Amino acid sequence: MIPRKKIINNAVIDPNKILPMTYLWARKHYKDGIANNWTPEEIPMQQDVEQWRSMNALSEKERRLILWNLGFFSTAESLTANNLVLTVYRYVTNPECRQYLLRQAFEEAIHTDTFIYCCDTLGLDPNEIYNMYNTIPSIAAKDEYVIELTKSILDPNFTTEGTDNIRRFVHDLIGYYVIMEGIFFYAGFAMILALKRQGKMVGIGEQFEYIMRDESIHLAFGCDLINAIKSENPEIWTQEFQDEIVELIKKAVELEKQYAYDACPEGLLGINAQQFCNYVEYIADRRLERIDLPKVYHKENPFPWMSQATDLSKEKNFFETRVTEYQTAGSLEW
Ligand code: FE
Numbered sequence: 001m002i003p004r005k006k007i008i009n010n011a012v013i014d015p016n017k018i019l020p021m022t023y024l025w026a027r028k029h030y031k032d033g034i035a036n037n038w039t040p041e042e043i044p045m046q047q048d049v050e051q052w053r054s055m056n057a058l059s060e061k062e063r064r065l066i067l068w069n070l071g072f073f074s075t076a077e078s079l080t081a082n083n084l085v086l087t088v089y090r091y092v093t094n095p096e097c098r099q100y101l102l103r104q105a106f107e108e109a110i111h112t113d114t115f116i117y118c119c120d121t122l123g124l125d126p127n128e129i130y131n132m133y134n135t136i137p138s139i140a141a142k143d144e145y146v147i148e149l150t151k152s153i154l155d156p157n158f159t160t161e162g163t164d165n166i167r168r169f170v171h172d173l174i175g176y177y178v179i180m181e182g183i184f185f186y187a188g189f190a191m192i193l194a195l196k197r198q199g200k201m202v203g204i205g206e207q208f209e210y211i212m213r214d215e216s217i218h219l220a221f222g223c224d225l226i227n228a229i230k231s232e233n234p235e236i237w238t239q240e241f242q243d244e245i246v247e248l249i250k251k252a253v254e255l256e257k258q259y260a261y262d263a264c265p266e267g268l269l270g271i272n273a274q275q276f277c278n279y280v281e282y283i284a285d286r287r288l289e290r291i292d293l294p295k296v297y298h299k300e301n302p303f304p305w306m307s308q309a310t311d312l313s314k315e316k317n318f319f320e321t322r323v324t325e326y327q328t329a330g331s332l333e334w
C-alpha cells in the first residue's frame, strides 16, 4: 500500500515527488500567486515624490501615518520571510505545500524590495525607517509579540513528532500566518488605502494594494495549512488549546489597536481612529472563523472598500486605466 501523503511528519514519503497531489488547495494558491505577478518598479512614484517634498500637500498627521507604516512593514516583511524559509519550510515536508512556500518566499522578497523602492524614491533615511521596530514602542510591541509567540520552532532541537510538538507547531503557525500576516498587517493596509482614496501618496497606496492581495493569499494558504494539520491530528485541537488561541488573538488585536492609535491618533479626513480599531476587530473575527473558532467582536466592516481592493485583479486595474486614458484622448479629439 502506498503511504498517504501528509502535511508534516512524512518520514516514509519522498519529498521530491510532487505528483500525484493530495492537497489541491496548495496548488490553487500557487497558481493564484503566479497570476498576481508584479514588481514595485512598475508603479510610478513621481506624484508621491512631489507630495512628499511639498510643504502643504500632506499634513503632519498624514506624514506620521506614512512613516509609521513604512517603519513597520520594512522590517516585518523580512521577519516573515525569515520565519518562512528557516522554520515553516523545514517542517512542512509535503511537496505541493513546499511549492507554495517557495512562491510565498519570492513574494516576500518582492515586498522587501517595495520598501527599498519607497525609501529610495522618497529619499527617506534608512537608518530611521529600519530602526523604527526598535525605536517606536507600538511597532516594537507587535514584533516582540510575534517573536515570542513563534520561538519554539526556531529552537534547533524542535521536532514535530508527538501531540505536544504538533500542537506547538500549529500554535506557531497561527502566530506567523493568522496574527502577523492576518492581523498585524491590516490596520496599516487600511490607513494607507484610506489615504490613497483621498488622492494622497497613491503610488505607495498602489504598492500596498498589491502587497495586500499577495498577503490575502498567504493568509488563505496559512489557514488551509493549519486546518489540514488539525484534521490530520485532531487530538491537538482540545478546548484548552482553542481557548489559548482565542486569548492570543485577543491580545494581538489590542496591540494592533494601540499601533493604529499611535500611527494615526486623530484619524483621517472622514475617518476617526476608532474606525481603524473597529476594522481590526472585524478582520480578527474573520480570521477566527477561518480556523473554526468562535467570533469575539461581532463588528460590522467599517471599510467595505477594503474588500474590493483585495479582489481587484491586476488585469482589471490595467484595463480600467487604459479605458480612462482612451476616453480622455477621445474627448480631446472631439
Ligand atoms: Fe509580505
Ligand code: MN
Pocket: 080, 108, 181, 214, 215, 218
Ligand atoms: Mn506574506
